[in-house]
Amino acid sequence: MKHFEYFSAHSAEEAVALLQKYSPDALPIAGGTELLVRMKQNLIHPKVLVDITHVPEFQGIALTEEGLRIGSLVTHAEVAASPLVRQFAPAVAAASGSVGAVQTRNLGTLGGNLVSCVPSIDSAPALLVLEAQAVVFGVNGRRQFPLTELFVGPRCSSLTPAELLEAVIIPRHNLGKPTCFSKFGRRKALTIALVNAAACVETNPERTHFSQVRLALGAVAPTPIRAYTAEAYLAGRPIAQEVLLEAGRLAAEDAKPIDDFRASAEYRRHLIGVLTRRVIEGALAGMPKV
Amino acid sequence: MERDVIRKVPLVKPGEPGMIVEEAPTEELAGYPSVGRRIPRRDTIFQVLGQLKYINDLSFPGMLYAKVLRSRYAHARILRVDVSKALEVPGVVAAITADDIPVNSFGPSLQDQPVLAKDKVRHMGDGIAAVAAVSEQIAEEALEKIVVEYEPLPVVLDPLEAMREDAPRIHEPRSNIYWEWHIRKGDVEKALAEAHLVVQERYRTQMVEHVSMETHSSIAMWDAGGRLTVWCTVGRITLARTDLARILQVPVSRVRVVSTQLGGNFGGKNEITIEPVLAILAKKTGRPVKGTYSRKEEFIASTTRHPFIMEYTSGVTAEGRIIARKVRLIADGGAYCSWSETTLGKATILSAGPYDIPNIALDGYVVYTNKPMTGAMRGFGAPQVCFAYESHMDTIAHRLGMDPLQIRLLNAYDEGSISATGQILHSVALKKTLLAAAERFGWEVKER
């Protein structure tokens, strides 16, 4: 790896001040599982790294008035094992548990995964169906916006160079709703998703019809996306195989998959259909018995 | 090594305390300490303690680190190489190019591979220059200062295209077809004309990298008497030794090659790679020089498994007897020969499959392309043809409405069968094996 200057920040203010001071040559580092690989591969050469691992504001998982707050520095292993996340947002825990392997989950952080804005990130779909908010800290203080607005394009986020993702908040009204995450890769572990998906499902009390379904997909468009056409179709429809099939077909239309060395667009469209059914059925299966 | 550790190794009587020696499987073997028993390996204890030294775990005082500049193009003429700026980087001790190499060619069959490319590069793994520095990091930085002027040439990636007369020649003036094998038995054309059914198919396989956990790594050091010692991850030390002696133009007796524990070989470490570069840098600097491949270099600058294109034509009787088989193999040979001749030979010899076929015509070709070298990998071409002839057998069975097992039993080699090359076979247990396997996994022969 090429030489760089290294600073360790001990508060959010210090971190963004350092990033601003050395902009545009500085990058923040947390788990390093993405950044260091790109540096070793000679894809990027930051002159300054600001280590934010010890920034206290970005730590921890807590239930607040607003909802479930997950600090950006919480590792995937911690998200996956958290009793709070497992209780109130099980699909989020499952998604973090599917990232990489044990070693990468112990280093990699939820925030790092999200801000990388790689289309296939596993942490995004489950948070999107729970309508998570992003809390961002910058030199001018905090701002908060829907997580969907973080994703601009492949490896491109809406953060300015001196802004950091502080936390994500899953709003209180969505806590505990039936969700499911599913991922399809070429291997069962340590793999990048060819397609990943999450659903949040609500039904009528008799459990015969969908009342509202939110569906999100990854690795099938320049950013993780919500499948709005499929969602609109499902609202009010009966819970039936042919409805799920049609929803899968519509979800594939919501997406813009590409051919790459991992899979063809055609195969990805097929996978969208399969995973759409799987996550909706998975969320239904997780609901308490009628 | 400490004696007490060696004592753990059971070249001892069965039943001695602390040993993991199982009971002798038969009375006959009771007097033998190791035959037919599971015995832990001698080196395992050192491996699990983390004490066993692989090449990259070794270092010597004053040791330098080498890095090789790889080509930017898959096929190009080299107009100019200038290492002067690299030499100015603090910490860089030496830099070399093709001009520093006494005999700039090597290879196990054809000596068609340069140590460092001189006039042209034939794939992106070709080295052009190398530097030795006090650290790997500095060596890598210095590579960026080396100036190379290229004139890009048309690239040939498809072996079928490379076979055409008008294809760009990768080793001009020679044809891109660099080795052929032809095997004939009986009269295949006549038999095909007489066949009840002729089945024709084409199969392709892909390039495979060995991906040993340990990448290639070597250290070269000269002693005061002008003798070279190379510690390296090469499985064939005598070949490495003679190749090095020839390249460096020193007597074989002056070259010592030490190969210790390898972190995986699978055929990918059967020849020298970076060793001559290290030897020349070590000679130039008077210091030991280490070179370790990055994972990326493993993929682009070491050998891989040949992709094959395999055309099969078989003539069968209505009863399912194969009376003729014609095979045409085209192996994508990459930029250099490496073990292609051996691989193609084995593939061609085995390509008719383990079947008693009276009329056979087998043709194998290996061709240059502007891709990573293809060489030895577990099976030397046998896995590729096995995939093709067994898939082909299934197709034939399907077309005849026969059971896949039955067609194999009908055609399989037996005691005294004569192979495609005329070899009379003995101790043939193929049918017995097929039947035993079918019974074990419950294959039911379906009469159709």
Add this chain to the structure above:
Amino acid sequence: MAFTIKVKVNGEWKTADVEPEMTLLELLREQWGLTGTKLGCDEGDCGACTVLFDGKPVNSCLVLAVRADGHEVVTVEGLGTAERPHPLQSAFEQHGAVQCGFCAPGMLISAKALLDANPEPTEQEIREALAGNLCRCTGYTKIVEAVKSAGRAMKSSVK
């Protein structure tokens, strides 16, 4: 600028001067001679460089050495000795779970982390715990058997 760091390695505090770009793997292997931890892919895919970082398995090729300041690291050399091998080391030897041996140090560290947290893992749990450690020689069957047997051995020795 070099940083002076203090790391507890295999139970012993050590200091080192490191450049920011030095990885924990480089520090262990090149400065401290702990070559049991291997460099395989250098990008966190193969697990050959796995060490325990505050008790958790991580890829030491993806940890900057400066980040280890004040932390505890355990490498394969810290598991056991020739006289007193760790039950996992004995089990790997007895079950033939090692061929070329290059993946073994990382495998052992991942397995130790698993057994420390869960002495009686199921086969599925073992496979998940070792998913980040690639082996190219043996296949994983014997490795899984060795981990299972070591778990049993550790449990019975505790009783």
